[in-house]
Amino acid sequence: MRTHGWSGAAPADDAEAVERIVAAARRAIDRSGDEFSIAEVARDLGVTRQTVYRYFPSVEALLTATAVAQTEHFLNVLAEHLGDIRDPATAVVEGIAYTLERLPEEKYLGLLLRPGRASAFSAGVTSDTARSFGRSLLHRFSVDWAAAGISDLDELVEHMLRIVQSFVIDPGRPPRRGAEIRGYLSRWVAPALVPRGINGCECSAHRR
Incomplete structure (x- = not known):
């Protein structure tokens, strides 16, 4: 797991990283509906888009994971x-x-x-x-x-x-x-x- 970014508070492991990305996606959905972007999620977390893409290959995959969790x-x-x-x-x-x-x-x-x-x-x-x-x-x-x-x-x-x-x-x-x-x-x-x-x-x- 890469630790760069994350607004100075890196997740302990990949499971926590995924949890935080999904939580950020949920906040983005609450703001923008299903038209949110990976860039919006990355800004919320203080990471690059590439960091989010490492865990979710597309916005559709992230949207699905967030919907399933909720x-x-x-x-x-x-x-x-x-x-x-x-x-x-x-x-x-x-x-x-x-x-x-x-x-x-x-x-x-x-x-x-x-x-x-x-x-x-x-x-x-x-x-x-x-x-x-x-x-x-x-x-x-x-x-x-x-x-x-x-x-x-x-x-x-x-x-x-x-x-x-x-x-x-x-x-x-x-x-x-x-x-x-x-x-x-x-x-x-x-x-x-x-x-x-x-x-x-x-x-x-x-x-x-």
Whole structure:
């Protein structure tokens, strides 16, 4: 780790450097929105742009890292909202619906999910950022996935993210809200999480 600059107070290690850069990016986003620049972050920290680029190769990478770090608040709110819902279909339907409803109020969640420079979907729903966010969602659920017979959580994450992506890109005309979106998800998403047998076979989400 280079120690030059940092307004005379160099970070102890790379982890602290990253933490301070992300904090400066958060302040820049609060001032300038997602149109902030690496130069703005560097000035705040008292370092060169090259120092910031050593840790984050682009403004998009820094924006994404900052948005991901700040969504921890939303994930905790989601966990409280879902409470003790243990039925996988009910939990997934409510998790998707609530995430979509919170977008207007959660600035950093909006940066991550809406189309734009920080979007988790900028590289597709199978990107590392998108998958990491999806797994964080599932980990907030009170569902015992193994007991429910759902072993392929990566595939479930992808399925959920594809649904969220579709509603983010095109919320509908008019957009579905409240009971309407929950009804839609219950009819078309929930059945994939309920064991269904055809000649004794279950759906792929429940194969062990």
